[in-house]
Amino acid sequence: MRIERQTGAIALAAVDDLLQAVALQQDHQPLPDHLWLDLRDGGGPGFVAVTAHDDGALIGYAQGSRGNGSTAAAVVLAPNAESPELAEALLAELLAGVADNGGGTVDWWVAEPSQLHETAAAEAGLHRGRDLLQMARALPVGTPIAIETRSFRPGIDDDDLVDVNNRAFADHHEQGGWTVATLRRRMAEPWFDPDGLRIHDRDGRLAGFCWTKLHAERRPVEGEIYVIAVDPDFHGRGLGRQLTLAGLDSIARRDVVVGMLYVDPANTAAVHLYRSLGFAVRRRDRAYTVELAPTAS
Ligand SMILES: CC(C)(COP(=O)(O)OP(=O)(O)OC[C@H]1O[C@@H](n2cnc3c(N)ncnc32)[C@H](O)[C@@H]1OP(=O)(O)O)[C@@H](O)C(=O)NCCC(=O)NCCS
CATH class of the missing domain: 3.40.630.30 (Gcn5-related N-acetyltransferase (GNAT))
Structure with missing residues (x-):
């Protein structure tokens, strides 16, 4: 297996194939919207991308995109290659990339976190951060x-x-x-x-x-x-x-006929509003977080 940080142009088609394969399996897009846009546009300041190849096939992809005071990260594993070790290896290289770019807060967002994510996060030195609720109602x-x-x-x-x-x-x-x-x-x-x-x-x-x-x-x-x-x-x-x-x-x-939204459970005004409009929670996402020092030069 080869884990590599991408410094030049990304092979967008190969990453897109992986994202589509995972989307089919999970019934949702594995890259949050703002990360996808950053990737498609070639990566803004603070962009980090890491690929994992096995026998020439792309089996994993990790990305960090800088937002408002933090870097949002995502890790995508090919359906037949899911393991905490692969997630952790991608994360470790991603975190090294963020540290090289000046460090700061990293939020690794995971939809429906499982033991795989808990293990990979702990191994990479991340702790549980914010949750995000997905709520839905009939229209x-x-x-x-x-x-x-x-x-x-x-x-x-x-x-x-x-x-x-x-x-x-x-x-x-x-x-x-x-x-x-x-x-x-x-x-x-x-x-x-x-x-x-x-x-x-x-x-x-x-x-x-x-x-x-x-x-x-x-x-x-x-x-x-x-x-x-x-x-x-x-x-x-x-x-x-x-x-x-x-x-x-x-x-x-x-x-x-279905309305849905994402909300931080700590946003009491919004959660109260949505519940009173008949929305119910149907999925919970979680950020695993770490504060990184910049790489010493
Ligand atoms: C969430 C937001 C859109 C609500 O807008 P708003 O015009 O202040 O809300 P409303 O006046 O319509 O109030 C809606 C309900 O929330 C309740 N509410 C408002 N502020 C509240 C607060 N700080 N804590 C608890 N409840 C609150 C109101 O009492 C009302 O409930 P009620 O009708 O049962 O009395 C607004 O706070 C906002 O823009 N927040 C920042 C952006 C944001 O968080 N967007 C949502 C992301 S998912």
């Missing part, structure tokens, strides 16, 4: 919406949306610290639909938004509340509830 909701929303206007609303996003998610590792370029990378994705990004204006400014994303590859097709944010100036006035309802309505109008 339509059937509750009337009490506010007006409109479609996002590409090229006109970009700055205002990023501003509200960053104010609402000021301390968030993955969702905070966006630039207009971060937004536009998502707008360039095939699933992007400006009508599915519902905006509410209040007092002449963009006060909040609910961005939806259809997962057309799932059976049945599912609609995600991809990002929801209310400007802190407008918190606690019912806008979060109404914007969520508007997002779910926009999903249901596209003939989708």
Whole structure:
């Protein structure tokens, strides 16, 4: 087996084949959205990629992408090559790469963690960090919406949306610290639909938004509340509830009968809101975390 840190251009097609094979087996995409975009765009600052080959075949892939004060990491193992040893070997090389890039916090995100992940994390020196809940409910909701929303206007609303996003998610590792370029990378994705990004204006400014994303590859097709944010100036006035309802309505109008979302269980406002709208937990993801010192030069 050969574990290698990739320093030049990545063989995207081979990695994509591996990701698709794992997605078929697990029924979800093994790379979180922001990591996939970073890979597809050739890797921004702080990007680290590690491959594992056996007999010339790609059997494992690990990636780190720098976010808002931390590096988010993912490890993908080919369906017939799953072992804690392979995960740990990929992780160890990935962590060395992050340390070489200046170190800092690393969050290794795992969907439905098992003993394999616990063992690999412990061996690589990571400890349990944040959890992330995936919640879902059947659509339509059937509750009337009490506010007006409109479609996002590409090229006109970009700055205002990023501003509200960053104010609402000021301390968030993955969702905070966006630039207009971060937004536009998502707008360039095939699933992007400006009508599915519902905006509410209040007092002449963009006060909040609910961005939806259809997962057309799932059976049945599912609609995600991809990002929801209310400007802190407008918190606690019912806008979060109404914007969520508007997002779910926009999903249901596209003939989708399942709504889903991800939420940090520590985000009490959001968890309370989603539970009261009938969402129930159907999966738990976990970050394994470590604080790395920069490699001594
Ligand atoms: C989550 C968020 C969208 C809620 O928006 P909001 O406009 O403040 O929420 P609402 O006024 O509609 O309140 C919704 C419910 O949450 C409750 N709530 C609001 N803030 C709360 C808090 N800090 N703790 C507990 N409950 C809270 C409200 O009481 C209300 O419940 P109720 O109708 O049963 O009384 C907003 O806090 C936000 O933008 N947060 C940052 C971004 C974020 O975390 N997004 C969600 C990621 S999954």
